[in-house]
Amino acid sequence: MSSKRRNPQPLTQSRLEELALAYVARFATTQAKLHAYLVRKLRERGWADEGSPPVDALVGRYVELGYVDDAAWARMKAGSLMRRGYGARRVGEALKVAGVDEDLRNDFRPRELEERRSALVLARRRRFGPFALQVPDRPMREKQVAAMMRAGHRLDIARRIVDADDPDAVEEWVESASGEDSCD
Numbered sequence: 001m002s003s004k005r006r007n008p009q010p011l012t013q014s015r016l017e018e019l020a021l022a023y024v025a026r027f028a029t030t031q032a033k034l035h036a037y038l039v040r041k042l043r044e045r046g047w048a049d050e051g052s053p054p055v056d057a058l059v060g061r062y063v064e065l066g067y068v069d070d071a072a073w074a075r076m077k078a079g080s081l082m083r084r085g086y087g088a089r090r091v092g093e094a095l096k097v098a099g100v101d102e103d104l105r106n107d108f109r110p111r112e113l114e115e116r117r118s119a120l121v122l123a124r125r126r127r128f129g130p131f132a133l134q135v136p137d138r139p140m141r142e143k144q145v146a147a148m149m150r151a152g153h154r155l156d157i158a159r160r161i162v163d164a165d166d167p168d169a170v171e172e173w174v175e176s177a178s179g180e181d182s183c184d
Contacts, residue, residue, distance in 0.1 A: 010046035013054070020058055024067045028076060031068055032099020035059050071107070074100045078108040085122030088115050090152025116174040119153045119161055123170075129162040130170055136162075 011019070016038065023029065023037055038055045047053050062068045074095050081091045088110045095105045110118065124131050128144040136144065141162050148158035164170045 008045045010048035011042060011053070012048050016041075016053060016055075017058060020062065021067075024062060028073050029068060030070045030073050030098045030100055031059050031063060034062065034068055036099075070100055070104055073098070074104050074108045078110065082110055082114055082118040083121065085118055085125055085151060087118060087148070087152030087154065087157075089154075093152070113174075113177040115154065116157060116177050119148060119157045120170065120174050122148060122151055122153070123161045130164045130167040 009015075019041055020034065020038055023034060027033075029037075035055060038053075038058065042053050042055070059068065077094060077098065078091050081094060086094075091108070091110060092105055095108065100108075123129055123144075126144070126147065127133060128148065129136070129141070144162045145155070145158045148162065149155060160173065161170055164173075
């Protein structure tokens with residue numbers, strides 16, 4: 001026998017609040033993700049109280065209380081993706097999918113140095129370019145560039161790293177971006 005309830009009871013104001021509180025306690029989330037979760041639960045179970053469900057008001061209250069903070073979530077998510085070797089495009093896509101508004105996405109858009117460092121992380125991890133065990137031929141380099149672009153890196157950065165011969169030279173090039181900014 002399944003542990004799921006066969007006919008869950010429609011949600012009430014207090015049960016909706018319990019679900020929302022449990023969700024934000026368990027997951028770092030955005031306003032849009034919390035809203036979508038509550039709407040999904042209402043669609044699955046229905047609404048038992050008078051009037052329409054107060055989803056927007058509940059999400060707004062949790063924002064005021066600091067339980068939901070889109071800026072903190074975007075900072076955490078962008079940093080996590082960059083440390084894993086993903087590029088600016090993939091970071092932006094992840095934030096957009098999570099419902100982070102465009103102004104916040106722009107605030108957490110990686111700068112040139114961060115983009116280069118992230119590309120270097122990916123190249124090291126996947127043994128691309130100068131980090132390969134053996135010198136890659138042209139078709140292999142093209143595959144490596146394509147993989148870096150799928151990870152969200154710009155073509156110029158991917159080519160620069162994959163086509164390099166010396167790991168130390170690549171690391172110097174990455175760190176030389178400390179005064180540059182890709183958003184100018």
